Amino acid sequence: MTLRPRTILHSTLTPFLYPRLLNHTTLAISFLSRRSFSSTCRCHQNDDPALASTTNPEHPQHEYTSAPFSDLRPILVAAGDGGNGCVSFLREKFVPNGPPNGGSGGAGGSIYIQAVYGETSLHKLGRQGVIKAGNGANGRGSNLSGKRGEDIVIRVPVGTAAEYPVYHHQSASQLLRHTHPTRIHLDLDKPTPQPILLVPGAPGGLGNPHFITPTLRRPKFATKGNKGAKMKLQLELKVLADVGLVGLPNAGKSSFLRAVSRRKARVGEWAFTTLTPNIGTVVMEDRDLSNYSGPEGEHIQPRFTIADIPGLIANAHMNKGLGHGFLRHVERARVLAFVVDLSRPDPLGDLESLWAEVIAYENGEDNPEGLGMMAEMGGDFVGEELEPEDLNPELKAKLEPEEGLVTYTGVPWNVPEDSDFDELPAGEAVRKREKMSTKPWFVIANKADVEGTEEKYWALKKHLEANSAAREVGLIPISALRQEGVDKAIDWMKFLLGF
Numbered sequence: 235m236t237l238r239p240r241t242i243l244h245s246t247l248t249p250f251l252y253p254r255l256l257n258h259t260t261l262a263i264s265f266l267s268r269r270s271f272s273s274t275c276r277c278h279q280n281d282d283p284a285l286a287s288t289t290n291p292e293h294p295q296h297e298y299t300s301a302p303f304s305d306l307r308p309i310l311v312a313a314g315d316g317g318n319g320c321v322s323f324l325r326e327k328f329v330p331n332g333p334p335n336g337g338s339g340g341a342g343g344s345i346y347i348q349a350v351y352g353e354t355s356l357h358k359l360g361r362q363g364v365i366k367a368g369n370g371a372n373g374r375g376s377n378l379s380g381k382r383g384e385d386i387v388i389r390v391p392v393g394t395a396a397e398y399p400v401y402h403h404q405s406a407s408q409l410l411r412h413t414h415p416t417r418i419h420l421d422l423d424k425p426t427p428q429p430i431l432l433v434p435g436a437p438g439g440l441g442n443p444h445f446i447t448p449t450l451r452r453p454k455f456a457t458k459g460n461k462g463a464k465m466k467l468q469l470e471l472k473v474l475a476d477v478g479l480v481g482l483p484n485a486g487k488s489s490f491l492r493a494v495s496r497r498k499a500r501v502g503e504w505a506f507t508t509l510t511p512n513i514g515t516v517v518m519e520d521r522d523l524s525n526y527s528g529p530e531g532e533h534i535q536p537r538f539t540i541a542d543i544p545g546l547i548a549n550a551h552m553n554k555g556l557g558h559g560f561l562r563h564v565e566r567a568r569v570l571a572f573v574v575d576l577s578r579p580d581p582l583g584d585l586e587s588l589w590a591e592v593i594a595y596e597n598g599e600d601n602p603e604g605l606g607m608m609a610e611m612g613g614d615f616v617g618e619e620l621e622p623e624d625l626n627p628e629l630k631a632k633l634e635p636e637e638g639l640v641t642y643t644g645v646p647w648n649v650p651e652d653s654d655f656d657e658l659p660a661g662e663a664v665r666k667r668e669k670m671s672t673k674p675w676f677v678i679a680n681k682a683d684v685e686g687t688e689e690k691y692w693a694l695k696k697h698l699e700a701n702s703a704a705r706e707v708g709l710i711p712i713s714a715l716r717q718e719g720v721d722k723a724i725d726w727m728k729f730l731l732g733f
């Protein structure tokens with residue numbers, strides 16, 4: 235991504251200041267008003283503002299630029315082939331030329347996807363190579379239809395999004411054109427009790443009795459089953475948390491998480507200590523539990539979750555897109571908590587860079603071609619050519635599904651009428667991203683125990699208030715290290731989450 239100059243950052247920051255906090259005065263953060271800062275400090279400050287020196291020498295940069303965790307998984311799925319139709323005739327004593335009785339082939343198995351609690355990673359899926367459903371069995375004589383192929387249900391963690399490509403006119407069967415008219419983005423952010431159909435199994439061939447006509451009483455042909463469609467799916471696991479911590483490397487996000495939850499997040503003096511997202515849970519012991527229910531409906535102590543993601547960096551010395559990639563983990567957070575390090579030379583500039591990253595991510599700027607996630611991962615359409623059988627028109631008409639006949643329960647999207655399979659509206663090709671800039675947000679000003687940070691805190695506060703319509707600015711000074719002020723940050727989270 236290209237970095238925006240400072241002046242632009244101002245203009246992107248300003249309109250989003252406290253959009254949901256207007257006129258809010260009840261949560262008076264009185265401790266904010268005249269907090270005296272401790273002057274004794276244990277300094278973990280990094281003098282080099284460019285952060286380069288904070289990089290752990292034992293973890294050279296190329297190690298972390300390769301995004302080591304498996305939250306994006308291209309997988310190849312293949313529906314089962316249809317069994318062939320059978321050519322057979324009744325043969326009995328005294329019935330020398332009996333009527334045709336070839337059974338039809340069984341349909342191939344379908345591929346389904348289901349989001350379940352209990353799965354935590356997409357790791358296993360990646361190792362399976364092609365995930366293939368069973369083939370339908372061939373039809374047999376005596377009108378015995380072939381057995382259906384076995385279905386496959388891909389179980390993924392709740393929070394997985396699946397994206398897959400368009401099927402084009404010539405290459406897809408009628409069936410697929412009905413079920414998959416366009417690129418699909420499926421967001422499995424809740425468990426799905428019923429598996430969702432991804433690729434329907436291919437239809438089986440028809441046995442020879444289907445081709446009886448007034449002039450042809452004993453057809454000596456049947457049709458072959460269709461080949462099962464294959465396609466490449468991009469699965470993406472997004473961490474689901476109520477609050478997302480967004481900050482530069484070393485700002486103290488993991489320290490904050492450690493201070494407020496039982497999560498033992500790794501904390502280090504170097505940038506990029508955190509390479510995979512951590513989720514911490516804050517249990518609100520002061521709340522009455524009767525009003526809250528867990529995923530299975532049972533009453534639980536009210537709680538919320540906080541996601542600590544790897545640090546975001548605006549500097550060009552990182553691979554393009556690395557920082558943005560992690561933002562997907564806070565994309566679905568309900569509240570954004572920006573963590574700034576008051577001990578750095580320009581906390582305001584840092585906050586603005588963070589906003590710039592968020593907005594660049596939201597606008598898809600890490601992906602200039604606008605081709606969406608598939609392009610990012612180098613994925614492409616690998617659907618097999620499903621040539622229509624070379625059949626006479628009468629037979630073709632039989633194979634074409636009748637209007638309104640092909641309805642698949644479990645497909646959660648509507649098939650648009652008259653959809654043009656070859657053309658995609660430009661906007662739809664771009665991966666859908668949630669609007670992050672409209673979420674409620676506040677700022678955690680960390681490392682307030684370090685000497686000389688008080689002035690920076692007030693300067694930052696003044697600047698935010700001057701640029702905001704809100705009366706109270708959620709800028710909470712804390713020391714994650716000493717666990718001071720963190721309760722106030724939690725209060726803000728509770729408030730913004732509506733507790």
Ligand SMILES: Nc1nc2c(ncn2[C@@H]2O[C@H](COP(=O)(O)OP(=O)(O)OP(=O)(O)O)[C@@H](O)[C@H]2O)c(=O)[nH]1
Binds near residue numbers: 486506716
């Ligand atoms: N003085 C002081 N140091 C702190 C405070 N909070 C964190 N630190 C230190 O700052 C350094 C970075 O802390 P982390 O919690 O690992 O920072 P992070 O934001 O998670 O960093 P990444 O995971 O690399 O993005 C560590 O050396 C911490 O001990 C604080 O409140 N005061």
Ligand SMILES: [Mg+2]
Binds near residue numbers: 507508543545
């Ligand atoms: Mg960390």
